Amino acid sequence: MPELPEVETVANGLHKRVAGDRIESVWLGPKKEPLKSLPEEIIGALEGAKIRGVRRVGKHIVFDLRGARSDKGHWIVHLGMTGRMVVSAPQEAIAPHTHAIARLASGRELRFVDPRRFGRLSVVREEFTGPGTEPLTVGLDEFIALFRGRKTPIKAALLNQKLLHGVGNIYADESLFRAGIRPRRHAGRLSRDELKRLHKSLRKVLNEAIRLGGSSVSDYVDADGDEGFFQLRHRVYLRTGEPCFVCKTPIKRIELAGRGMHYCPKCQK
DNA sequence: ATACCGACCTGTCAGC
DNA sequence: TGCTGACAGGTCGGTA
Structure with a gap:
């Protein structure tokens, strides 16, 4: 959830x-x-x-x-x-x-x-700071430094809570789509420009989702029992086989470390 | 240190 | 109707 x-x-x-x-x-x-x-x-x-x-x-x-x-x-x-x-x-x-x-x-x-x-x-007892860096407030340079030298796929790096904490499968897929980056690309090999786009799209997706009360995929509700609305804005997540909103190419689903990931093979390089 | 993979759980839905 | 398998928002520990 x-x-x-x-x-x-x-x-x-x-x-x-x-x-x-x-x-x-x-x-x-x-x-x-x-x-x-x-x-x-x-x-x-x-x-x-x-x-x-x-x-x-x-x-x-x-x-x-x-x-x-x-x-x-x-x-x-x-x-x-x-x-x-x-x-x-x-x-x-x-x-x-x-x-x-x-x-x-x-x-x-x-x-x-x-x-x-x-x-x-x-x-x-002590102050709780979480395992990683806050994605909403991380600056561009710090964001870029997180991925430097990492051979792991960018999708896996986004899910690693010790780097950025709070990003999960939905928002990793959605931000990679909006940045035009394929999930299997090596994190350390992304250009500064690509990471800049990812930094921007990630914060944009997270902030927009917060405004809409989150994504209700099956059973999520907030403290008042109300559903979120960001699932209506998903462009790739759980849209396997459906046409890309930008280019009509069917959205692909692949598996990495046992988890599904969704992307547009044409829009994401 | 890093990276993959199975394990941990229950529920739901599609297909037979 | 009911069974089976695939899949689901996440993380951990063992192994290479």
């Missing part, structure tokens, strides 16, 4: 709804995959803590906390492929695959739901 624009939309929605609220108690489900910190650490950090704010770092949702006794801490949520963070009234039915519930002083509940269990919950 979630790449940078979706996580940004969810984090902003959560901030509006729960900033200033207090976590009174926490329930954790029996499955242990979703928990990256020990259950007692999560409960210890969350129970009694005030939510100062909610924001996005990379693909992570960060709840900034002020604990009951500890001064600060952060609740980090990664949604994986199918994770959702929803604000619910207590009487609402518990959805299948609910792994954590935080009961708030306002009477509402924050629920973490994740069928595939690729999502992760953790708590940290």
Whole structure:
């Protein structure tokens, strides 16, 4: 479900709804995959803590906390492929695959739901900066330097969270199309001009997707339960065999490291 | 250090 | 109707 624009939309929605609220108690489900910190650490950090704010770092949702006794801490949520963070009234039915519930002083509940269990919950004390560089604010020179000397395909480099964090399969494919670059090109062999186009198209695609509330491909919804609209603007992602909007050539799908990638064989060199 | 690949999970949809 | 296989927004650890 979630790449940078979706996580940004969810984090902003959560901030509006729960900033200033207090976590009174926490329930954790029996499955242990979703928990990256020990259950007692999560409960210890969350129970009694005030939510100062909610924001996005990379693909992570960060709840900034002020604990009951500890001064600060952060609740980090990664949604994986199918994770959702929803604000619910207590009487609402518990959805299948609910792994954590935080009961708030306002009477509402924050629920973490994740069928595939690729999502992760953790708590940290220190400031959370994420694994890589923020794609929305990275400057051109720093952007170019990230790829210097790398033999890996540019598509794989865009997905590498230690370089730029927040870019996933949709926005990698879409930004490469708009930059006219084939996904298998070696990252280190792209010209300065090509990287300049990619830098621009990536930020443009991400910002446009944020404006439209993200992409709802199958089940993504934001904190209010609303779908995004950027899927209507996809030019290559999941459009295998359909005509390119620019040149009518059928969009190709190839596999790299077990993941699908989509591109126009004529528009992308 | 770097790069590929399978593993981790469940759900949905198309085809037989 | 029901089975099977392909595919899905992501990351990790083992191996070359």
